[in-house]
Amino acid sequence: NAGVMQNPRHLVRRxxxxxxxxxxxxxxxxxxxxxRQLPEEGLKFMVYLQKENIIDESGMPKERFSAEFPKEGPSxxxxxxxxxxxxxxxxxxxxxxRQGVETQYFxxxxxxxxx
Amino acid sequence: xxSVGLHLPTLSVQEGDNSIINCAYSNSAxxxxxxxKQESGKGPQFIIDIRSNMDKRQGQRVTVLLNKTVxxxxxxxxxxxxxxxxxYFCAENYSGNTPLxxxxxxxxxxxx
Numbered sequence: 001n002a003g004v005m006q007n008p009r010h011l012v013r014r015x016x017x018x019x020x021x022x023x024x025x026x027x028x029x030x031x032x033x034x035x036r037q038l039p040e041e042g043l044k045f046m047v048y049l050q051k052e053n054i055i056d057e058s059g060m061p062k063e064r065f066s067a068e069f070p071k072e073g074p075s076x077x078x079x080x081x082x083x084x085x086x087x088x089x090x091x092x093x094x095x096x097x098r099q100g101v102e103t104q105y106f107x108x109x110x111x112x113x114x115x
Numbered sequence: 116x117x118s119v120g121l122h123l124p125t126l127s128v129q130e131g132d133n134s135i136i137n138c139a140y141s142n143s144a145x146x147x148x149x150x151x152k153q154e155s156g157k158g159p160q161f162i163i164d165i166r167s168n169m170d171k172r173q174g175q176r177v178t179v180l181l182n183k184t185v186x187x188x189x190x191x192x193x194x195x196x197x198x199x200x201x202x203y204f205c206a207e208n209y210s211g212n213t214p215l216x217x218x219x220x221x222x223x224x225x226x227x
Contacts, residue, residue, distance in 0.1 A: 004158075033214070040123050042204055042217035043159065056214060091158050103149060104215060106158035 002027065004094050004107035005074075012113045019079040019086070021110045025094030032075045033104060034060075034067060037089045049075060082114045123202060125222045134192040138205035138218045143186060145207040149215070150179060150190045154201045162190070162203075192223075200225045 005024040013019050025032050030051055035043040045059040049069035060067065064082075069075040079086055089111050093104035128134045140148065146167035151159035165172045165179045165188075172179050178191040188205050205218040 006158075035217075040220075042219050043215075045214035045216070048214060059214065103161050103164055105161060106151075108158045 006107035021077040022074040023092030024074045029094035031095045033093045035091045123222045127224045134195045136190045138188040140207040147208045149206045151204045152201045
């Protein structure tokens with residue numbers, strides 16, 4: 001049973017470009033969460049999705065950031081017009097049911113560097 | 116001993132000794148707590164969890180203690196090994212469908 005998959009593992013973008021980060025949850029998991037981590041800091045919640053629904057996006061910036069989890073395929077975190085401050089590690093986690101009830105399992109992360 | 120570095124507090128222990136990592140959580144309504152281990156360049160890895168109706172839970176070489184009175188959580192690692200070197204995060208959650216909130220993390224360094 002494969003764990004949470006994320007790709008790419010590393011992504012380099014120039015300011016103003018778009019970044020698309022992909023996450024495939026563990027088999028049987030229908031709940032996906034995205035977190036952001038700056039160096040030497042803890043993870044900060046961004047968004048919580050179920051298939052085709054955004055449940056909680058309270059941690060996601062209102063502009064330039066969007067997330068989706070379509071019926072088929074991976075969850076996508078999209079950052080438009082990236083700025084240097086977007087450089088961070090972005091982690092995806094999945095669980096079989098809603099947050100607070102089941103443990104979340106994390107992927108290896110995507111490290112975004114904005115030049 | 117324990118010291119506070121520029122960013123993450125660091126705990127240095129001798130191989131074979133026991134480690135105790137502490138965490139103060141913020142929300143008195145939180146009822147679910149998790150410890151994660153994060154090695155360099157990797158995602159957080161689940162270690163152990165505990166619900167608020169318990170004050171102690173044991174796993175393999177690890178024990179989590181919960182003190183709700185002072186909002187304190189600790190992770191005890193028995194017979195610490197070099198492979199335990201990592202950053203350890205506590206996370207809290209209120210089962211009313213709120214996001215996981217992570218603590219700042221503690222770097223554990225095992226001296227062989």
